[in-house]
Amino acid sequence: MQTASKKVINAWAMYDWANSTYNLVITTTFFPIYFTAVTKHAFGSEKVPLLGRTFINSSLYDYTLAAAYFIIALLYPVLTSIADTRGNKKNFMRFFCYMGAIGCSALYFFRGDNIWVGIIAFMMAAAGYVGSLVFYNAFLPEIALPQDQDRISAKGFSFGYIGSVIMQLVGFVLVLLLADNPDYLGPRITFLLVGIWWAGFAQITFARLPETKRNNAVNGNVFKNGFQAIKKVYGEVKNMPVLKRYLRGFFFYSMGVQTVMLAATIFGSKLLQLEDTKLIITVVVIQLVAIPGAILMSRLSNVFGNLKVLMGVIIFWILICVAAYFTADYKIKGGNPEYFFYGLSVAVGLVMGGIQSLSRSTYSKLMPETKDTASFFSYYDLTEKIAIVIGMLAFGYIEELTGNMQNSVLSLIVFFVIGFLWLFSALKKQQFLSS
DSSP: OOOOOHHHHHHHHHHHHHHHHIIIIIIIIIHHHHHHHHHHHHHSSSEEEETTEEEEHHHHHHHHHHHHHHHHHHHHHHHHHHHHHOSOHHHHHHHHHHHHHHHHHHGGGOOSSOHHHHHHHHHHHHHHHHHHHHHHHHHHHHHSOHHHHHHHHHHHHHHHHHHHHHHHHHHHHHHHHTTTOTTOHHHHHHHHHHHHHHHHHHHHHHHHSOOOOOOTTOOSOHHHHHHHHHHHHHHHHHTOHHHHHHHHHHHHHHHHHHHHHHHHHHIIIIISOOOHHHHHHHHHHHHHHHHHHHHHHHHHHHHHOHHHHHHHHHHHHHHHHHHHHHHHHHHHTTOOOHHHHHHHHHHHHHHHHHHHHHHHHHHHHHSOSOSOHHHHHHHHHHHHHHHHHHHHHHHHHHHHHHSOHHHHHHHHHHHHHHHHHHHHHHHHHHHHHHO
């Protein structure tokens, strides 16, 4: 085997360019703001009737996203089994790509009162994004030698960052130009364009990526194979004391990290009542700050070790949650929290990319030497997806229970503290075993 041609590598990276617009434009920026605004306008309050009960609109958003990730979490072992053993990765990747793109574009028709259109389209978009990434990632070892994979993976990341920022700016311009439109035409056109962008640029990927051969050595159905692989990894992890403790810590602090990232825009829009344009600019700033933040975390880990740096970063995340709580409190008491929110955003950006990249590399270092890396990383990804489901459900439920999103923010500290304690336990066990 040799690394594929530049044409194939660029085609692979173009899928990151295509689908990253969903992650930044839909999930992080425009749709959370739009969802709470149009449902409040349609129903005359933040209470939304659905399935015989009433939900707070921001909590309903959290529940919808959690449901989408829960479905994907259930399917994840099956999807990775397909990616590892079948020769039709591109077809499955294409299926999830189109499902996600259709979901994004269908949000154009969501106006607030037709709540089911918004929920189903948003779930399709989320499931399509996560589902297609399974097959996208599985192509990397097939088109690149191990010594080239870091470089090529970084190229995909950079393509995704550039593409998503371009689409973000397009959406920003549309929102500004159509600010006075009573039908929220600016964000709705943006949703439509994201779906077209995603499916359109993905054609470059589908046209140039090679067809993969079926692994004839693997028999049985993908459902059984997938869950057996997860069970096998779980059995191995149980007998590795440091890795076992690390994964438990990762599970809990991921609940906090992922929830902050997914709910930050709603927090700024609904609780702090900041203007949409300021929130959009803030998200771009977070993306820019995340790059040097990830580099800084990597360098610190070379000096102090991964687990110690992760523990320090978790303490930083706890301070962010405390600061967010008091920022909201300042707003409630009549203050202007705008610049405090900007400071919070810069702080989140500094540790957002760093904790994600460092978490994955820490797992890679702690897991055993094995050829079955796909199954181990499937287990890791599954852990993260379940953490997102629990984190978003808890965030939404606590807001509904207490009537205040402030309490949801404060509750995330519990997840971070538990995660910190498990990492501390992993570090002590690592030190004991190496002594």
